[in-house]
Amino acid sequence: MWIRVTVRGNSMSPTLHDGQKLLARKLFRDPHRHEVIVFRVPDPELPHRVKRVAAVAGDPVPEWLAPALPGVARVPDGFVAVAGDNPRSQDSRQLGLIDCGDVVGAVRGR
Template sequence: MITLPWTRVVVRGNSMAPTLRDGQQLLARRLRRDPRRREVIVFRVPDPELPHRIKRVAAVAGDPIPDWLTPTLPDVAQVPAGFVAVVGDNPRSQDSRQLGLVDCRDIVGAVRGA
């Protein structure tokens, strides 16, 4: 079976507005490396209605937990290996405060130019 380096995703909702618009089609490149800070990623979540989310990486493994996330994770000083903290560009979007830290194994790919 051939795995393509790109996957097509459609933006659903306004969590990444104004950077990305609802209904916008994107290409996400599968990552063969660790995600980077400020990179826009697509990742899987256990929600049959909306199985993917698109968010910006706020912190990577080894980074201190961002101040805005410490009330949610009071006993965690830094992002553990294999995880990232995410945030939407829209201040009202869901982020790691609601979704938790994202396991890098659930990352589908990164969106270029976003």
């Protein structure tokens, strides 16, 4: 199953741009490291986010994320850490670890 999404904002710039239309394929597995994913967040204004997977279950918590997750050494099962390609974007430091159950799909081709 394919899902059509529109990028909102510049968090994935320079890879993806505001207003760009994407196709995301529903995943029947946990996301892989470095994949660009679409996931749900509890925000009625922007209910979906597009980010790159920075770490998957079992990986050490990335150094840049560790201060936001005190006491968490590894990404737990069923979760991923995400980051935008733009260094000023919102990422897992603000959003927390993303539950794989909230992942809508993985972006295919840009």
